[in-house]
Amino acid sequence: MRPHSRRPAIPLAFGVAHLWTVDLSRGDWREQSLAVLSVEERERALRFRQESDMRRYAVGRAALRTILGGYLSTPAHEVALAYGPHGKPSVAGSGPRFSFSHSDDLAVAAFASDAELGVDVERLDREAEVDTVVSGFASKLEREAFAALPAEARRPAFFRWWTRKEALAKAAGLGLSLPFESFDVSIAAGDARLLSTRLAELGGAWMLNEFEPAPGFIGALASYGQLTKIESFAF
Template sequence: MINIQVLRIPEEIPNEVWHSLLALVSAERRQQASRFVHQADAYRSVLGETLARVTLGKWTGARPGDLVFIRNTYGKPSLISHPDLPFNVSHSGDWVAVISGGHAPLGVDVEKISPIDMTIAERFFSPLESRSLAAEPAEQQLETFYRLWTLKESYIKAIGMGLSMPLDSFSMLRGMDGLWYCPEAPTYQFLSQPLDEGHMLAATGSAAMELPTQPDVITIEELSSFIL
């Protein structure tokens, strides 16, 4: 079973809750959070790790604060105690997301939707994707751009190679059934959906295990109940 959990970042976190969150995450994360100029950036960073710890604690039976993470050469995290338990974390704008479960690589990506120069697609997308994007009605191009971008990011995060794998070396295409697929990665399946009007979510997982059709929305109150 694969789970995708998302949490909307509140504008303000009560001091008691914030200090509990900081106490749960790694010392490296606390130091990172203290260096952010904007509190929202600190919230995203700390809540991303907290949601991962709480979620993985349920999978492993370990206390969330006892979990220790390591990263591969390309930055993909894993658990020292359960290296074969797949998971992935992403955060952007108002949301954090965690995907976990099963026994095969997983990737997730969240992006805040902002106006962009569409010529950027020619630099990062495959020729097939660029042509498909250009053929979209003008009012749909921004959404489609972020669908493609998050799908590609979730895939390279799943395979654990990060941006060392050129984004234009593979294509994300939408089939007649409306589902997304990658011709270069036939053993993977993909999910793409807006979280709200300003954010896009994508996930990648093995075709052997079905991805959920909707993420579970977790509130800060629910998250806090596991750590206070």
């Protein structure tokens, strides 16, 4: 029997999103994680030169497959995935919508039955060229908001802004092909919102939520349509 091939199903109700945090630092990962990956995923994992990168990829993909398998009542290694033109993953056929993100040894996976999702997570103390990235990717409105902040507030605001942008781009299925300067998000703490957009792909009822998956990290969840509840779980 393959290890971690099934996980007890947790009901995924309409209007509800599930956020799963995954610890990617486990030391006994190799046999258990590689066993549930597809052939292509296993080959990709083994191509990583750094052991830490291989571990994070394999543990994350195995966790994603195991959680999906619980929702689908399917062994993890039998979960069939498909990919959109810009790389957005989905369950082949029908199944929960989902999104996955990781930063160092922490991953977050989001699932919903009836809403397109995008999730992003960042470690708050990682290196980042804040001014360079803001100058190159922020909209005019966002650059003005950053310019109004005191110097000590710019770095935490940067990670709030970036996770919100990334989450929306993932939910729309376009990733980094989406021109980030063509839509505006809030940068204030506790006030995650899409303020305006010049893109048809982001028209309609988009919703943003900010969350803290673990101390020292920040995350954003984007969804199309109103979520009535977000429930959190640890894998």
